[in-house]
Amino acid sequence: MKNLKYLFVGVVFGLALTKGEAISWFRMQEMFHFQSFHMFGIFMTALPVGALSIFLIRKLNLRTANGEAIDVPEKPYHHGIIIGGLIFGFGWALTGACPGPLYAQIGAGYGVTLITFFSAVLGTWVYARVKPYLPD
Amino acid sequence: MEFLYEPWPWYIAGPVIGLTVPALLLLGNKRLGISSTLRQLCAACYPSDIPFLNYDWKKDSWNLFFVCGILLGGFIGGWLFENPATTTLAPDTVAVLQSNGVHDVSGLLPRELFTWSNVFTWQGFWLIIVGGFMIGFGTRYARGCTSGHGIFGLSALQWTSLVAVICFFVGGIICSHLILPAILLL
Numbered sequence: 364m365k366n367l368k369y370l371f372v373g374v375v376f377g378l379a380l381t382k383g384e385a386i387s388w389f390r391m392q393e394m395f396h397f398q399s400f401h402m403f404g405i406f407m408t409a410l411p412v413g414a415l416s417i418f419l420i421r422k423l424n425l426r427t428a429n430g431e432a433i434d435v436p437e438k439p440y441h442h443g444i445i446i447g448g449l450i451f452g453f454g455w456a457l458t459g460a461c462p463g464p465l466y467a468q469i470g471a472g473y474g475v476t477l478i479t480f481f482s483a484v485l486g487t488w489v490y491a492r493v494k495p496y497l498p499d
Numbered sequence: 500m501e502f503l504y505e506p507w508p509w510y511i512a513g514p515v516i517g518l519t520v521p522a523l524l525l526l527g528n529k530r531l532g533i534s535s536t537l538r539q540l541c542a543a544c545y546p547s548d549i550p551f552l553n554y555d556w557k558k559d560s561w562n563l564f565f566v567c568g569i570l571l572g573g574f575i576g577g578w579l580f581e582n583p584a585t586t587t588l589a590p591d592t593v594a595v596l597q598s599n600g601v602h603d604v605s606g607l608l609p610r611e612l613f614t615w616s617n618v619f620t621w622q623g624f625w626l627i628i629v630g631g632f633m634i635g636f637g638t639r640y641a642r643g644c645t646s647g648h649g650i651f652g653l654s655a656l657q658w659t660s661l662v663a664v665i666c667f668f669v670g671g672i673i674c675s676h677l678i679l680p681a682i683l684l685l
């Protein structure tokens with residue numbers, strides 16, 4: 364069960380999202396109206412921690428627990444970043460959730476978010492189907 | 500255990516979220532990203548003859564364990580040790596929502612809107628079904644979500660992730676200001 368450790372990291376991540384109210388529909392509206400520092404505070408503290416740790420991992424040439432090399436590949440630009448990004452932004456404001464919080468909302472007992480989730484899976488499936496016809 | 504009963508301030512939640520980046524890298528060279536699990540589920544359940552869904556999803560099954568953990572974390576933090584009902588939501592936001600007919604601002608989602616019976620109304624159709632669809636379609640088209648681009652990509656100082664995050668916010672701001680009020684009036 365080498366994958367169980369990722370379940371544990373997921374629990375901590377999900378707990379922080381939930382306790383930090385980053386899965387709250389209300390907090391998302393507050394953020395999109397720039398009426399509170401809360402969500403921006405989360406981003407502005409999460410990012411330096413993430414950035415500093417990637418910097419250190421690169422600088423010290425750290426390897427994984429199993430001695431595997433760690434690589435952070437470039438994300439090349441494609442137009443979908445803009446078009447898809449805008450589409451996702453709409454969905455974010457409507458549901459108050461990104462994919463991560465969607466899982467946490469289900470866990471928190473808001474049963475109807477299962478429908479939001481299945482709809483998101485369907486959206487991904489339809490994207491896969493129409494991908495050849497979309498500008499990349 | 501006191502900390503489990505209270506909401507976490509941003510300066511606690513944020514760093515913990517940021518620490519998942521090195522945790523996943525150091526545990527197994529895994530890059531934080533969640534929208535990819537939606538593709539994983541499509542590939543596992545119904546790949547059909549779609550090339551984009553026919554790949555060895557089991558090779559990346561770690562991320563399915565990861566999201567099961569997120570679900571469990573939501574259960575522990577949002578159900579078992581639910582935050583107290585009193586919310587610290589900005590009064591301005593409460594006023595905006597109330598003027599749009601959302602009166603119950605307790606909990607994590609508006610209980611008046613996100614109900615099973617509302618799934619079959621126009622309001623629920625837009626909020627729950629269309630909203631969910633746009634999450635799945637948009638994140639895959641953008642090849643990442645708030646985690647993959649917003650947390651991981653920005654932490655790795657990728658300029659493309661910055662473009663993505665700006666677009667996420669532009670879409671969200673337009674929708675929250677102009678489109679959501681119209682849906683709430685339905």
